Amino acid sequence: MDIPYTSKPRPDTGIYNAKVGIWLFLASEVMLFGALFSAYILLRVGAPEGTWVHGMLNIPIGTFNTFVLITSSVTVVLGWAALQLGNFQKYKFYQAITILCALGFMGIKSFEYADKFKHYEVWLKNPVTVMHGDKEVQTNRVLGHIEYDGKHPYFWNTRTLREKGIEGFKFEADPYHYTLSPKELAHAKSVSKGKPHVVLDIKTADVERLSAFVPSHSTYFAVYFTLTALHGLHVLGGALVIFYIWGPGAKMWKSDPLRYTNRVEVSGLFWHFVDLVWIFLFPIIYLL
């Protein structure tokens, strides 16, 4: 028994089965990410003054990663085009770049993640004096890095302090805070570049709340991690499929070249979608 139209297009619809399938699947993906983006908008619009985090991500790295993904989108098309012309070697070459780009993207993303997991905010019971750029300010919300036992620990929160019985720790305070307006924040970042950190001695008894930049830090980071992790899963899934077709599944090129080319096309469509999601994600999460 053979299923019709697995490789040749059906005359009246003009496409083959898998392409119908992938477009339908992408429609559902649009709804999935659409719902998450809508949730982002709703939560952001409803956020009380001063609680929405902004300017805490590394824009140059994010931009670089955007280019990595765009490059992969181009090589996916080039690979498929080469295959259509029967040039299997060229396809192998381009698609290898695609896979490397995917790995590169994930690698860079994991460094970004790790960076956040050891970057903290403390809510203090009493205000302390820190610098915001070139101004001295009194505030009870400070960003920075914990130094404890000569290390910069990951994932601490208020409960960690209690559970570990820590009485106090050193805190390298950042000279800015997201409660500043975007303009002030940019100014503070630029004037403080290269200057040494103010180091605070913080007693656990003075801490109201402590949180690394993890999902539970704030709605912003909740959205950031959920969206980027879900996107990351898609990158990973897409890369695995592309790799399978490229490597172990390449035998099909000999037995059924048309179907093989279709597979490459379909996986490429998915890959474009994954890139497209990032093109939306990047500005709304990094820049806005």
Place this chain on the structure above:
Amino acid sequence: MQATTHTAAHHGAHEAHHHEPSFLQKYVFSTDHKVIGIQYGLTSLGFLLFGFLLMLCMRWQIAHPGETIPVVGKLLGSILRNMDGSLMMPDGKMTYDVYNIFGAMHGTIMVFLAIVPLAFGAFGNYVTPLMIGAPDMAFPRLNMASYHVFLLGGIVMFASFFIPGSAAQSGWTSYSPLATTVTTHGQAYWLVGMVLLITSSLLGAVNFIATIIQLRAPGMTWMRLPFFVWAQFVTGFLLLLAFPPLEAAGIMQLMDNVFGTSFFLPTGLAVGGRIADASGGGSPLLWQHLFWFLAHPEVYVLILPGMGIVAEVIANNTRKSLWGYKSLVFSALAIGFISFIVWAHHMYLTGMGTKISAFFQTTTMIISIPSVIILTCLFISLWGGSIRFTTPMLFALAFLPMFGIGGLTGLPLGFAASDIHLHDTYYVIAHFHYVVAPGTIFALFAGIYYWFPKMTGRMMSEFWGKVHFIGSFIFMNVVFQPMFAQGMAGMIRRMADGGLNYSKISHPDAIGGLDKIYIDLHTVILWGAVGLAISQIPFIVNLFVSIKKGKKVTSDNPWEATTLDWQTPTPPPHGNFTKEPVAHRNPYDYSLPGAAKDFTPQNQP
């Protein structure tokens, strides 16, 4: 029409160049849409029974608050455990927690593990490719995967009963922040289970739609598709587009529950008298919007396949074409579109403001129009038919008024003014059960009796089928009709012991307490439910005994039907048709003037 002899020869040839598949290949890892359909069918029937038994325990509790549950009380008492390992209900008396758990899981299981997989997974899988003249689904292996993911989701849901703290207890709607602040882990299991079930539905939906678009036999144009196929087609789109937002919401609630985020937790939320240790800033309403954005289309997922089945059975048993085929098709499509813009009628009491509420009231009234058109077409189809009162037909006929009652009672709910009184009362319970239980479930029974001979080559017993029908029909109404009265009197749903509703029993002059008569109706409902349970015994026995002992069919087309699913060998082999079918005519060419018989199959030139 005697394709049976054909099959034997065909089969022989088949086996010559194929080795005999092992048990696992044949029944567990099969990619044959018919086997997968039957897998879905048996699994979901099992869950249907299980969900029903949960409800029976709850009906006992609500009619006899705090009394030991007969028969199963002791057993449940020895299974369900608290977080600290102690027994939840050691004396077999249902506690509030257990009531909440059973309620939440009854709803979840019935909707996502029983009705949808039976209506879409089982019937859709078994019948759709046959009806459109396809050898299988467009993506057979994906089809197998969707069943396996579904099964896994079902196992996760079922297993969650046995963990300490037991299953989810925040209702099938799982409203936040309740669903996050309950301290047991059942909700996390629920969410993981849901993500699996949703994934399975999405794979299934992609497959169904692609199959219908791509694998229609030559000549099977869109307007020659049986209405059943149209219903499945629209259902597929509803699942495809409405489920992902719930998946998104599920992921966010999982983040709330496991990683301590505050997607749905407002600022300043206090739990147990203490400010919750959370960042806050989330929105409980966001959950409701995302949930109902799925769950309203979902109710049409529950009903459309049922309408499809009923349409087939009615055409076959009136021996005439469906009246208004085009109206049926366009109404189904209209329902599909409009069902995406009515969701907030479940949220009138959230304070949405009159303008938005006016919008949703309007769309809700508009969507009832295509539903009424479908029902009307089906009613008119009966007119002048020479009706055969077979068991499937009895169920299909009963579907019509039952769905009618369910649909009409939805209208007062659709107006915000009347909904303020009716919201969250037993009236709502009665409304949607009329649509789903005597509605969809009757349609599904009709489908089972109707296609059983195709699946097995044997008929189910007509006599026991009729006994099943009469019992079910009476007791369904005994169970659900009183709820309208209770709800209008103000009885609140989801109460383990009636709460203040019952206060008149102890304080006869209590204000707002319900009169005794409404409370006593619970006893009527309880025994109605027991009667309903007993009425299912003939069905269960009939179903299994008929597989081996039922009367053998004498032809491949025992109901003398026109659609292509009956123009196959019985049961259809892998690949379905002995030669590629071609559709030459409309799906319901019954009693054509001048034709040799009172039915002319679709593939007859």
